[in-house]
Amino acid sequence: MSKQLAPKRAAGVDNTARRTWDKEEYRQKAEEKEKAAKGKGGDDDGEQEESAAEIRRRKRLERDPLHQGLIVERSNLRQRDYQIDLTSRLGKTQVVGFNTPLNQQAGWFCNVCNCVLRDSQSYLDHINGKWHNRALGMNMKVERSTLEQVKNKFDELKSRKSPPPDEYVPDGFDAAASAEAKEREEKREKRRRKAAEAAGGGGAAGGEEGGEMDPDMMALMGFGGFGTTKK
16 A cells, blocks of 8 residues: 655745845945045046146237236227128138148138137137237227217218219129129210210201101110101
């Protein structure tokens, strides 16, 4: 007679309690690791920023006439006595390479600060800014004008003569093209005068003969019929 044995039970695992961690210890380790990484990277970045700032400061001092001893004191801000050229290179194509000089690259070049600005607005902001005017020996203070200076300025503006209408060339038009158009207009005017003189002489002769003008000459002068046709 066989005897049936009961199956063996697996060893029990106590999973009723959750594993505990020392949070304070790991928090301190994380903070130390973060401080070490931040301190190392911050030192490198700080050195780079300081070096870049020192380079900019050195270049500005090299351009400053007051620091070089060329002037004793900066003067007040003065009005420009030259015209700013913003349109001479407009619409032109230029090849720029690695060896292209700085003053021939695309953009607006400042020969005072030896830099290139990529758009006209940045160029205007630069030449009106503090560092550019310091390099020219000026501060950003404007001298207060007196009443006599204002009156003299008004008299100067009144005495200026405006350019004649035939010599005025609008912005964006070539002066040579305008001169050619003017020459063509003068030639047409000469032809009109000659035609008018010829028509006047022919009319006088025709009046003696019968009071009629040459139809071709009338058509050339722009005269048409007067409502009647000859039959």
